[in-house]
Amino acid sequence: MSEKVFISPGKYVQGKNVIDKTGEYVKPLGHTALVIADKLVWGIAADRVVKSLEQAGITAVKVEFQGEASKNEVNRIADQGRSGKVDIVIGVGGGKTLDTAKAVNELLGSSVVIIPTTASTDAPTSALSVLYTDEGAFDTYSFFSKNPSLILVDTKVISQAPPLFLSSGIADAMATWIEARAVIEARATTMAGGLPTLAAEAIASKCEEVLFDYGLQAYESVKRKVVTPALEAVVEANTLLSGLGFESGGLAGAHAIHNGFTVLEGDIHHLTHGQKVAFGTLVQLALEQRPLTEVERYIDFYLKLELPVTLEDVKLKEASREDLYRVAQAATKEGETAHNLPFAVTADDVLDAILAADQYSQAYKAKIGYKN
Numbered sequence: 001m002s003e004k005v006f007i008s009p010g011k012y013v014q015g016k017n018v019i020d021k022t023g024e025y026v027k028p029l030g031h032t033a034l035v036i037a038d039k040l041v042w043g044i045a046a047d048r049v050v051k052s053l054e055q056a057g058i059t060a061v062k063v064e065f066q067g068e069a070s071k072n073e074v075n076r077i078a079d080q081g082r083s084g085k086v087d088i089v090i091g092v093g094g095g096k097t098l099d100t101a102k103a104v105n106e107l108l109g110s111s112v113v114i115i116p117t118t119a120s121t122d123a124p125t126s127a128l129s130v131l132y133t134d135e136g137a138f139d140t141y142s143f144f145s146k147n148p149s150l151i152l153v154d155t156k157v158i159s160q161a162p163p164l165f166l167s168s169g170i171a172d173a174m175a176t177w178i179e180a181r182a183v184i185e186a187r188a189t190t191m192a193g194g195l196p197t198l199a200a201e202a203i204a205s206k207c208e209e210v211l212f213d214y215g216l217q218a219y220e221s222v223k224r225k226v227v228t229p230a231l232e233a234v235v236e237a238n239t240l241l242s243g244l245g246f247e248s249g250g251l252a253g254a255h256a257i258h259n260g261f262t263v264l265e266g267d268i269h270h271l272t273h274g275q276k277v278a279f280g281t282l283v284q285l286a287l288e289q290r291p292l293t294e295v296e297r298y299i300d301f302y303l304k305l306e307l308p309v310t311l312e313d314v315k316l317k318e319a320s321r322e323d324l325y326r327v328a329q330a331a332t333k334e335g336e337t338a339h340n341l342p343f344a345v346t347a348d349d350v351l352d353a354i355l356a357a358d359q360y361s362q363a364y365k366a367k368i369g370y371k372n
């Protein structure tokens with residue numbers, strides 16, 4: 001691959017209470033919308049979406065998402081869209097709902113609108129979904145012909161979500177520059193199917209700058225459920241900058257290690273995507289031979305956001321060496337993005353880096369007298 005490729009959604013809208021303008025923004029896209037949300041999100045946001053659609057003269061077909069972004073769930077919901085003859089698919093909720101909406105849309109050939117109710121992942125803007133098995137293990141990246149037509153981000157809704165969602169989104173977005181930097185150096189292929197552009201490089205780098213500058217204030221803002229300029233900046237970094245940055249800048253070690261963790265049983269399944277990515281990011285930094293001051297800057301930032309930095313924090317204190325080797329094998333299997341790093345990596349290298357990242361964080365905690 002020698003061409004550079006940059007892809008992006010049609011329109012991105014962010015602000016307080018924009019959810020009540022859904023109808024206005026969706027109107028140019030069609031007449032009948034399939035609205036997908038889980039049980040909880042119907043009460044928080046999706047009913048308002050439907051009300052706004054109806055006010056704009058758009059018919060809404062309501063569907064309840066069952067919780068797993070799996071092929072079975074995608075097919076079930078697509079059938080409902082077919083029988084409702086919809087020409088728009090709207091996903092309202094968290095990463096898995098949104099990934100499901102995109103996959104349903106691909107089957108229906110309609111336009112997809114994404115309305116995230118948390119800033120917990122960078123899933124909204126991309127033309128891909130992460131699909132899981134019905135049991136919740138990483139299954140595959142599913143790539144689509146186009147990015148969403150519209151992303152509507154209501155910062156008032158996002159400010160009401162538990163702080164863990166925002167910190168998880170910050171962790172996912174913190175991986176963006178670290179992974180894009182590796183992909184650029186390796187001249188590897190991004191999720192957009194080409195080499196990274198200067199635009200993607202600038203966006204990914206800006207993403208990290210915004211998070212280091214405003215991440216902690218944004219985290220404090222959501223603890224008080226208020227929308228501040230710091231929160232607005234971090235929501236944009238988590239959603240738009242990270243979304244464009246990871247897709248057209250590329251993924252590398254952090255997400256491969258995240259995917260590796262999904263093969264394990266037990267409590268790690270209760271962690272968010274971002275929590276697993278946070279530890280995966282530290283593992284990538286260990287693999288890359290980053291100097292102590294640089295590594296400690298990330299550990300310190302994650303600790304302030306109450307993100308996991310050790311194996312104990314990701315509920316793997318008791319994991320055997322064999323289990324961690326399975327993680328490392330999954331992270332380095334053929335086609336995984338660990339091979340986008342600018343050097344060769346084996347499962348053995350990743351296992352050592354997992355243990356090293358854990359040790360670096362333990363040493364840092366001891367150095368600053370950190371109490372769990």
Ligand SMILES: [Zn+2]
Binds near residue numbers: 121122
């Ligand atoms: Zn991610």
